[in-house]
Amino acid sequence: MERSPLAALLELGRQARQAESLSELQFLLVNDSHALAPYRQAAFWTADKGVRALSGVVQVEANVPYALWLDALGRQLIQEPEARVVERAALPDALAREWDEWLPSEALWLPLGGDAGVLLARDLPWRDPELALLTEWAGIWHHAWQARQMSRRGWAFWRRDAQKTPRGWRPWRWAIALGVLALVPVRLTVLAPGELVPANPAVIRAPLEGVIDTFHVQPNEAVHQGQPLFGFDEALIQNRLDVAQQALATAETEYRQAAQQALSDPRAKAQLAVLTGKIEEKRAEVAYGTEQLQRARVLAPRDGIALFDDPSEWIGRPVTVGERIMRIAAPQDVEVEAWVSLADAIPLADGSRVALHLNASPLAPVDATLRYFAHDAVERPDGTYAYRVRARLASPTEHRVGLKGTAKFSGRWVPLGYWALRRPLASLRAATGW
Numbered sequence: 001m002e003r004s005p006l007a008a009l010l011e012l013g014r015q016a017r018q019a020e021s022l023s024e025l026q027f028l029l030v031n032d033s034h035a036l037a038p039y040r041q042a043a044f045w046t047a048d049k050g051v052r053a054l055s056g057v058v059q060v061e062a063n064v065p066y067a068l069w070l071d072a073l074g075r076q077l078i079q080e081p082e083a084r085v086v087e088r089a090a091l092p093d094a095l096a097r098e099w100d101e102w103l104p105s106e107a108l109w110l111p112l113g114g115d116a117g118v119l120l121a122r123d124l125p126w127r128d129p130e131l132a133l134l135t136e137w138a139g140i141w142h143h144a145w146q147a148r149q150m151s152r153r154g155w156a157f158w159r160r161d162a163q164k165t166p167r168g169w170r171p172w173r174w175a176i177a178l179g180v181l182a183l184v185p186v187r188l189t190v191l192a193p194g195e196l197v198p199a200n201p202a203v204i205r206a207p208l209e210g211v212i213d214t215f216h217v218q219p220n221e222a223v224h225q226g227q228p229l230f231g232f233d234e235a236l237i238q239n240r241l242d243v244a245q246q247a248l249a250t251a252e253t254e255y256r257q258a259a260q261q262a263l264s265d266p267r268a269k270a271q272l273a274v275l276t277g278k279i280e281e282k283r284a285e286v287a288y289g290t291e292q293l294q295r296a297r298v299l300a301p302r303d304g305i306a307l308f309d310d311p312s313e314w315i316g317r318p319v320t321v322g323e324r325i326m327r328i329a330a331p332q333d334v335e336v337e338a339w340v341s342l343a344d345a346i347p348l349a350d351g352s353r354v355a356l357h358l359n360a361s362p363l364a365p366v367d368a369t370l371r372y373f374a375h376d377a378v379e380r381p382d383g384t385y386a387y388r389v390r391a392r393l394a395s396p397t398e399h400r401v402g403l404k405g406t407a408k409f410s411g412r413w414v415p416l417g418y419w420a421l422r423r424p425l426a427s428l429r430a431a432t433g434w
Helices: 005-018 022-035 065-077 093-097 128-164 167-182 235-261 266-295 416-432
Strands: 041-046 050-054 106-111 116-122 185-198 202-205 210-215 228-232 297-299 304-307 324-329 334-341 353-358 361-373 385-393 404-415
Touching (some): 005 022, 005 128, 022 041, 022 116, 022 128, 041 065, 050 065, 065 093, 065 116, 106 128, 116 128, 167 416, 185 353, 185 385, 235 266, 266 297, 334 361, 353 385, 361 404, 385 404
Antiparallel strands (some): 041 050, 041 116, 106 116, 185 334, 185 404, 202 324, 228 297, 304 324, 334 385, 353 361, 353 404, 361 385
């Protein structure tokens, strides 16, 4: 099955991109262009070297009459930059007289940039579709030719520079270059795991010992001041309150009976003071039970977002007084919290720049300024020690609380050599003790 001209053009373009040398590109141009349009002869010409490639010829002899005539023809045709069918009548007489000796009757000139071109010749007239296809191929080939020339020039420049450099000077040159590079000032930076946390949350702690029975809100739900958050199991508290109320009623009954007896029995008057104290004690127990029952229903102290774990992890779980259950945070009251390891605790002044690169949005860092750097390192859940760092946001962010990432801290300016060798030198000193 005969291949279409477009498929042939694509194949030639692929071969041009994969060509490994200029010679291979020249051969491809003058010989394989036949796949796009038939021709008898082809010549590749450049202004600096004349005829560089001929179809069907392995090596071009620059001083033979044919090559000299083609060189003169190329210098005449390059004066007009567009692709065209060569009109013999428009050529100088010296070139036109020898045309039949060297070329068929019809020729097509395809310029390649401003200083080169390819000439295709045959007996049949050139058609417009062929001209369009060959012009496109010439552009593709010229692009590959320029890319290959730039690659060769770059490599030749470095090779020539290395050859010109005295051998005794090369180590000193590299040493000086490295020394200068080591003195380039850079920002001393460290990285630490960080996340977005509430800046001033209202911490909701267990007001009493007991078992959490129910949650009235869900994680990350917006709540309002006075809204019920969660409640404890009230059965035990209610039982204690009922017992206290019954004891109070009994004490009051005993007091009334003693008061009636005191009217006729002087000895009963002595018991009134004891019974009065007992009544006060039972009233205190009732008041305490009532307060506990009220505290079993925890309300939101302010508006905000409820931040806590899965409610199912809390329901039925006994808690102690003061144990943290959840936090209520304002949506825009957010800051950066990070944990700087002991080895990365570089000097950082208040107001130093902090950039938090979130895992969910690594290309848009959250900018902040240092607010707090802890003096004492604390133990982390993974067993390591680190310093807690807080930084206030430079501007409000749309990211929610809890997103994690990597915080980058920028310290003072230091030489590049110190920046690169700080950690290795610290490790070496810790290992050797010098």
